[in-house]
């Protein structure tokens with residue numbers, strides 16, 4: 253093995269902290285069936301959906317079949333995997349793209365149905381699961397109401413937004429009822445990857461770069477930055493967004509994003525880009541949490557802890573999309589303080605998702 257991939261240390265079977273995995277995917281069997289029908293009907297204008305679910309809903313390989321079984325479980329199979337990999341709790345969310353490929357009215361009805369199902373699944377294992385509410389982003393008043401219903405009536409701990417919705421990004425204020433509700437409810441919105449929007453996916457597809465290899469990060473990082481520079485956080489200064497995959501690389505770009513946005517926002521070069529109340533740097537530190545999903549490797553995790561803060565970096569596995577049991581042992585062994593390790597695996601998630 254090369255030095256970049258050190259041998260995985262054995263997982264500590266009884267560490268002095270709980271391990272809470274914060275970006276874990278679930279797909280109801282009914283939604284899997286809907287995806288299969290849409291894949292055949294080919295009415296949806298989103299090439300990324302066909303690329304991703306065309307493979308994973310096909311059942312054509314052992315990998316696709318195992319994934320399909322795991323992602324639909326809210327019971328024994330999932331809990332056995334959690335026990336086998338040392339995960340005490342999962343924060344569950346409807347898998348990408350969730351209901352966001354359907355027309356806004358249908359998506360609203362489906363979000364409600366699946367949030368009810370998720371809450372029922374959580375109620376059967378309340379010591380193992382909490383969850384996030386799905387909603388229809390292009391139906392913003394309904395999305396706000398569904399988030400509120402999910403939090404107040406179903407006990408969900410925030411919302412899940414799978415990046416673009418049929419090519420639409422939420423930096424336009426006409427969609428901000430959702431964010432207003434999230435701030436008022438004091439719950440986070442997890443800005444989770446989707447495949448690149450129809451406008452940007454073409455150059456990714458021929459080399460298979462549209463999904464987790466790179467496209468997810470480009471798409472989701474772009475969406476996050478559109479929110480930052482739109483002034484969203486000036487309007488809702490307490491709003492908290494969560495980014496996976498060590499922040500979709502945005503923390504690495506922090507200096508240049510901040511420097512260059514500070515420049516273009518005062519030159520008048522772009523008609524819709526003006527100065528914000530704070531620096532881009534400040535929003536990315538104070539309005540975002542970050543998780544390690546899909547990155548079972550200490551250097552970028554420690555980097556986010558260093559530049560953003562130990563209190564804003566949380567563990568996630570990205571089960572079952574990237575179910576790598578060995579990463580838990582590698583991250584148990586990170587060369588950081590015991591307090592930073594407990595913050596990463598447990599304390600931050602308890603605070604952000606109100607897990608008692």
Ligand code: MN
Nearest residue numbers: 275545570573
């Ligand atoms: Mn994920």
